Amino acid sequence: xxxxxEGRRRAQSIxxxxxLLPLFLILIAGLTELGFAIATYLSLQDAVREAARFxxxxxxxxxxxxxxxxxxPGAVCDSPLFMDPVSQRFDEAFRPYGLNAGLGDDLVxxxxxxxxxxxxxxRLPRNTPNGWSRFHNxxxxxxxxxxAAEIGHFPSKGVLVVEAYYHYRQRLGLFTWIFxxxxxxxxxxWMPLPSVDPME
Numbered sequence: 001x002x003x004x005x006e007g008r009r010r011a012q013s014i015x016x017x018x019x020l021l022p023l024f025l026i027l028i029a030g031l032t033e034l035g036f037a038i039a040t041y042l043s044l045q046d047a048v049r050e051a052a053r054f055x056x057x058x059x060x061x062x063x064x065x066x067x068x069x070x071x072x073p074g075a076v077c078d079s080p081l082f083m084d085p086v087s088q089r090f091d092e093a094f095r096p097y098g099l100n101a102g103l104g105d106d107l108v109x110x111x112x113x114x115x116x117x118x119x120x121x122x123r124l125p126r127n128t129p130n131g132w133s134r135f136h137n138x139x140x141x142x143x144x145x146x147x148a149a150e151i152g153h154f155p156s157k158g159v160l161v162v163e164a165y166y167h168y169r170q171r172l173g174l175f176t177w178i179f180x181x182x183x184x185x186x187x188x189x190w191m192p193l194p195s196v197d198p199m200e
Contacts, residue, residue: 029174035181038173040097044166045187047094051107052162052189055086059195060111060124070196071120077196083109083132086162094164100137103167103182106138112147112159113198117123120148121156121198131163138165142188150190158196162180163188 061068061077066140068075087107091098099105113121123144127133129140151159155176166185170176 007150009182021115029172033170033172033175037168040168041185043094043097044185047090048162048164048187049189050093051086051090052160054089055160055162056191056193058082071122076125076127078127078132087134091092091125099166101135101137104137106165107134108138108140108163110139110140110142110161111193111196113196114148114151114159115200116156118148118151121200124196129152156198158193160191160193162190
């Protein structure tokens with residue numbers, strides 16, 4: 001009699017394991033995929049901040065052979081001496097990941113001059129009103145009205161905004177029936193940029 005009860009318990013344990021094991025494996029795989037996605041997003045956020053910090057000491061109006069004045073309406077202020085190093089700094093900070101132009105990834109850089117009354121003096125570069133775009137896949141999400149409202153009525157200032165668009169591809173690929181295989185991510189960072197301060 002005792003052997004029959006013991007045999008039933010063993011059989012019951014095997015059935016329970018057969019039912020619960022796939023659920024546990026799915027749960028572990030889901031947590032792993034979520035961990036990969038969160039790690040990627042945090043790396044994206046850190047890289048954008050690092051690029052903005054690096055660019056805060058630069059000047060988008062300084063070229064190799066001349067200096068433009070942002071107060072001049074004809075000044076473009078898209079110097080490769082500024083844009084390229086900021087973009088490279090992002091790449092260095094975003095390793096081991098990288099932007100893929102084919103998926104629609106992009107890096108967008110904008111500089112704003114804000115007057116003391118909180119109004120926008122200019123948005124640079126002037127030849128690209130939605131920000132300098134590395135791959136020309138995306139444009140800035142930050143509107144002129146939003147930047148002026150966010151800054152508020154403080155002393156005049158220059159602001160650098162670096163935005164990154166990244167498309168995360170699921171690593172395990174097990175949950176494409178729940179979530180899309182490619183998940184878009186966005187991060188931005190704002191830093192003071194004294195070189196474009198209108199001083200008005």
